[in-house]
Amino acid sequence: MTLIDRLTALLGPAHVLTGQECAPYTSEWLGKYHWQPLAVLRPADRDQVSAILRIASETGTPVVPAGGRTGLVGGTEAQGRLMLSLERMNRIREVRPEARIAIAESGVILSRLHDAAAECGLYFPLWFGARGSATIGGALSTNAGGSNVLRYGSTRALCLGIEVVLADGRVLNLMSELHKDNSGYDLKDLFIGAEGTLGVITAAVMKLVPAPRAHATAMLALPSLDAALTLLNRLQAATGGLVEAFEFMPRSYQELLLARRPDLGLAFDRFHDVTILVELGATAPRDCTPGPDGTIPIVALLEDTAAAMMEEGLVTDAVVATSEAQRRTLWARREAAAEIGTPLSGPMVDTDICVPLDKVATFLARAESGVAALDPGAFPHCVAHLGDGNIHFAVFPTREDPELMEAMVRVVEDAVQDLGGSFSAEHGVGLSKLGSMRRHKDPVALDLMRTLKGAFDPGNILNPGKVLP
Amino acid sequence: MTLIDRLTALLGPAHVLTGQECAPYTSEWLGKYHWQPLAVLRPADRDQVSAILRIASETGTPVVPAGGRTGLVGGTEAQGRLMLSLERMNRIREVRPEARIAIAESGVILSRLHDAAAECGLYFPLWFGARGSATIGGALSTNAGGSNVLRYGSTRALCLGIEVVLADGRVLNLMSELHKDNSGYDLKDLFIGAEGTLGVITAAVMKLVPAPRAHATAMLALPSLDAALTLLNRLQAATGGLVEAFEFMPRSYQELLLARRPDLGLAFDRFHDVTILVELGATAPRDCTPGPDGTIPIVALLEDTAAAMMEEGLVTDAVVATSEAQRRTLWARREAAAEIGTPLSGPMVDTDICVPLDKVATFLARAESGVAALDPGAFPHCVAHLGDGNIHFAVFPTREDPELMEAMVRVVEDAVQDLGGSFSAEHGVGLSKLGSMRRHKDPVALDLMRTLKGAFDPGNILNPGKVLP
Structure with missing residues (x-):
């Protein structure tokens, strides 16, 4: 029996896709990687997964597990491999x-x-x-x-x-x-x-x-990233740690948003260097129960903090959501990031880095000047989970030049390394960060990771070639 | 050069202790394990630790790292081994x-x-x-x-x-x-x-x-563990998750406390089946700033929750600390646990188990009846981090009989396993839980742990014989 015959006997013909049937499974969300799997397998349960891996081990066949394939680093690339889709195990x-x-x-x-x-x-x-x-x-x-x-x-x-x-x-x-x-x-x-x-x-x-029973959501314009950190710390102090989201959208983001999604509008009538989408979430009655005048206490805490900072010149403008619809509108501008952050045409360099909170401004200055030195016409932009120090810094270079783009990645990652940061904050390594792992990961750590991989997967059948360079 | 000579050359004679010099390092806090190390090493820095381990690897000499030796499972037992004390690395x-x-x-x-x-x-x-x-x-x-x-x-x-x-x-x-x-x-x-x-x-x-700027601390008497869970959930809901400690002391604990530390007194004038020491910690002004009548809001939240439950018959008595001195008194009764939980003389069986929160009462009923069946005169008692489902269940058996004591451990751990719990919640495995690891740990997990140990420490020099049976 061929491998495919064995797998078909195990899963049934409807759940072993080959050739053209694999079409929906041949790229990830960004469209950066394309592949043709040997077959797509759709097991119904854990025991079928176990049987598939026994067969794969026996035959030395590489297996690439996949979920929604919304990853951003090519982790589900499966050229010539068995793609193990867990989509039916959805209970x-x-x-x-x-x-x-x-x-x-x-x-x-x-x-x-x-x-x-x-x-x-x-x-x-x-x-x-x-x-x-x-x-x-x-x-x-x-x-x-x-x-x-x-x-x-x-x-x-x-x-x-x-x-x-x-x-x-x-x-x-x-x-x-x-x-x-x-x-x-x-x-x-x-x-x-x-x-x-x-x-x-x-x-x-x-x-x-x-579940938070009340949210306080606002878009704030601030004069600097230092002021943003002050805002975060004051909000945490005022609420006892109820900040759920603290998202940074600089001028470049607002420009992209206006150009690409004019339907979403902007919160303010002009561009600001620093805008922050902040959201507090509260569960306790003392924060959620409206007062006699209808004010929700958690919203009042946000407004008071912003007003005090405005008097000090540390907040320059503010829009506080007063309805769920307004809250959704504010969030829609942030959630458009993945869509507006890719170029309409032409190349793109993207990163997902993390630095200590108090080093974000230094990082951005270094990365932007480094990129400008390489390609003065390039458009650098970013959006950041600022409360975590996690920045999605990207560049649209003026030309599709692999060497230039690689140099841009290095400029960014060298700044990150110098500031004690990580070249992969939340997207992982997959294929696209293998070079970064090679260049920046502590060699002893890399060696231990290889030891682990060898011990857990001696036949190297599980998503081989990913994560470890 | 002998091993000790090499280590002395590395660390200096003052930091390689042998023979009688090792006396302070020859047992752990409970006094359950005693040992004579080959030598006690006191490196000054990381590089000396590194050099020690290179020598130990080369010579195949086992090394037992140690901190304050306050562990409860014999993890720093070092008979005939090099004890690596990190006490000087205290910056x-x-x-x-x-x-x-x-x-x-x-x-x-x-x-x-x-x-x-x-x-x-x-x-x-x-x-x-x-x-x-x-x-x-x-x-x-x-x-x-x-x-x-x-x-x-x-x-x-x-x-x-x-x-x-x-x-x-x-x-x-x-x-x-x-x-x-x-x-x-x-x-x-x-x-x-x-x-x-x-x-x-x-x-x-x-x-x-x-740092919490205000605490609300109370000892509460309740009719049942179910009522205690209700209290925990209501306090979390009322405060938005400010419960820092939720400690259960049953009647047996109060009896021991009165007998062994009468100076500490009891919170109530009679024994209750269920007493809970609860503490809330608040940082935000809305919880910490005293009102016009001097009431601290977080304390009022605790009092209101307790009062409402008292009306429902779910709390039977309560003492709320109104000063830092009173708070310390309440805590002293809980922190005496390690002292009063060991017998004045005679044997003891102790465990450190964890079960899902809603299964604590079932566990206690099974463990107590199981122990009574083995030794009707035994005194079972416990103290618990109830908010985590973590129970320190112990027994003073009527006789020093290793077989009986082993049977008691099994009765307890079988109940734990049956309820989806763990035989080691927070103390670890060390030497004293090796049998439990053998009996209760998933064999595949145990096998992977051994694989990891072999890959990271192929010469088996790092605290050998601990954790893995």
């Missing part, structure tokens, strides 16, 4: 509101978990643009971040337990619901963020949190 | 209040970091009885918990970066200050909680948090 097994957990299979789309949590008055705080396509398994495999990391942490911080199928088909059951467990090494966190190179995550126990 | 390198981090060497004692944070108006939230002796390195190596895990997480959640010396003496620099970093596998969390079996942690970047 939310259980939501236990009192315990504040949801148990979900890997193929569950994030927005379905958002809905399931909301039905119980709870919230699943992993929130980013691609939430309508991205899956739990993909988010875990890339340790996805998003807009709420500041308050709730990345995917890793939201996960209590996982189930993993290993390269040889064995099932590792780490489906803990516990908040404390010191019984041996922390295996769970090794698989989270490993981009499918150490095992295939098939299910997870995820944390839910009380 | 707090840096406290950066704006970035909310402290960078400390492993030998820094927790209470020193508490003091250093307090000087900046910040708080280092790792808090347990042994904080005056325990070190950062020990806390990281055991992923220590304590009384504030409910709000701030275990040691792992408080750590941004570590520096580790590997078995072969290489230095792994993971001293990140970043809140987001997806550049490859999560090595850091593998060393945290590994009890010195994968590497020696020599320094760390730890998170600080805003």
